Amino acid sequence: MTTFKLSNNAIGEESVLQQKMKRQKKSNQEGIHKPKRKRITPEQFCLLTELFQQTDTPSHDSREVLAKKLNMTNREVQVWFQNRRAKVNRIRLQEQEEQIMNCTSDKKVKFNYWSSNHLPSYSSSSSSSMTSSPSLPHELIFHPNVTPIDILATAAAYVQQWDENELQRKRKQQHIEQEQPKKYKSWRPWL
Amino acid sequence: MTTFKLSNNAIGEESVLQQKMKRQKKSNQEGIHKPKRKRITPEQFCLLTELFQQTDTPSHDSREVLAKKLNMTNREVQVWFQNRRAKVNRIRLQEQEEQIMNCTSDKKVKFNYWSSNHLPSYSSSSSSSMTSSPSLPHELIFHPNVTPIDILATAAAYVQQWDENELQRKRKQQHIEQEQPKKYKSWRPWL
DNA sequence: TTTTAATCTAATCTG
DNA sequence: CAGATTAGATTAAT
Incomplete structure (x- = not known):
């Protein structure tokens, strides 16, 4: 943030330190596994998206099957679907707004x-x-x-x-x- | 950042405001085009990556050709290659560090x-x-x-x-x- | 659903 | 151009 130089000085260094701590934890420290925020792989994304096309609210069993196939927990799959629904709704609302905005002319x-x-x-x-x-x-x-x-x-x-x-x-x-x-x-x- | 609540209060609101301003600008305001941070499309990524495999430092002319094909500016292509080289080097160094770390046993x-x-x-x-x-x-x-x-x-x-x-x-x-x-x-x- | 914060990366800056 | 940094956008997780 350019507007608050103070915060840059105070926090920037802090975050840099944290990043370095993360890196080091990742590589060398004893098995205190805190790999926060796993990212899904493209494969996982692929299959999750496919299932999402069919239903945005899969059953517990459906999730279980997919989770096993993708080496994820049921909970992770559930969260992914929650976030995806949220994203879809978010974008849909945004588009509706935009359509209202330029409904008269301006057909970009x-x-x-x-x-x-x-x-x-x-x-x-x-x-x-x-x-x-x-x-x-x-x-x-x-x-x-x-x-x-x-x-x-x-x-x-x-x-x-x-x-x-x-x-x-x-x-x-x-x-x-x-x-x-x-x-x-x-x-x-x-x- | 959880460690500095003050900064969260002071700056968090600011950034939220900025985000809202951005949204509004995007949709309704007059042609003050500030669509900062374009994201490359998968297509662009595909071709850029292909070229990167061949050479990590393409000539100005190579960039020009690709830029035209991808509807990007030469500068954007250049920046992409710079950032990609940086990423590759970053990951390579990190992996070297990790290899040094667990070279003795711990062959995960x-x-x-x-x-x-x-x-x-x-x-x-x-x-x-x-x-x-x-x-x-x-x-x-x-x-x-x-x-x-x-x-x-x-x-x-x-x-x-x-x-x-x-x-x-x-x-x-x-x-x-x-x-x-x-x-x-x-x-x-x-x- | 909304919010938080971690991650990624386009873009900028410095040398 | 490399390396460091900034800041905008996405998203895993709460």
Whole structure:
């Protein structure tokens, strides 16, 4: 906060210290496990989201099954669903407000996470698109029924194709320059 | 921060006010565009990461090409690469520290974002796995050369399969119960 | 549901 | 550009 320099001085150092304590606890201290705030993995997110599509309030048993599958506690799954419902409601309310705001004129196209030009406009949930064509769609007509499966499949197809193109390009280059060092190559590229 | 209640009182309110101001500016005020802190989209992340695999310090021209493709400014791409390099170095140093810490005994298996049981153990970058088999691999042998393409493709395949299974299960159920309300169905499922 | 606070990261600053 | 820092946004947990 730029407005309160005092707090920056007083608290900034404190928080830095705390961070360092956290790091050290994480790495070396005895088994006082306090790994506060676990973050869910993409896999967990994937399945949780899928279930959320079907029901925003899964039964205790449903949660139990998923929890076991994802190596989470039932409670964690429950909390995740609570937070997700809250988020959905929050965003929905916000959008309603915005719609009221610019209902008269000002029909701006809303920004959309997937609105750029690398996703297809198909809307059915499963199959297709991975096995069909090696050519990439480049125009997206946004459709609210596009599911995470579509998103993931398309992203995978795109990146895969992109990767192959790059590979071919690089093969051609390798005839010219024989070696390149390439730092970080293959070192946790997904981070 | 729990340790400095004073700062919480003094600054917390301030920041809350600021947040509200931001919200309002976003929606209704005149074109004083201050949408600070754009977040990159998954697409952008995908391509940026791909390029990062090849080189962590792309040339100005490389950045320019990618920036145009991703609808970003050259500067934004540059900053992204700077921050990514910093992150990579940060994590690398941290891991080195941890290795030093528990080098003697204590050979704990390190937690790994993708270590759960839904990813295959193949390591080549492109092709395969999407087109080959409808059966899902359930054991992951972590390999540092597994690329984002692998991750994405596998995730897509998994979720897709999972979705189809659920669909079949639901079809069977529908013979029993004819209708279910299902709130949130198809409403921004990817959020 | 609302709030708290931990985490992540876009952006800025310094050398 | 690297490294440190700031501050905006998200979200696990209460």
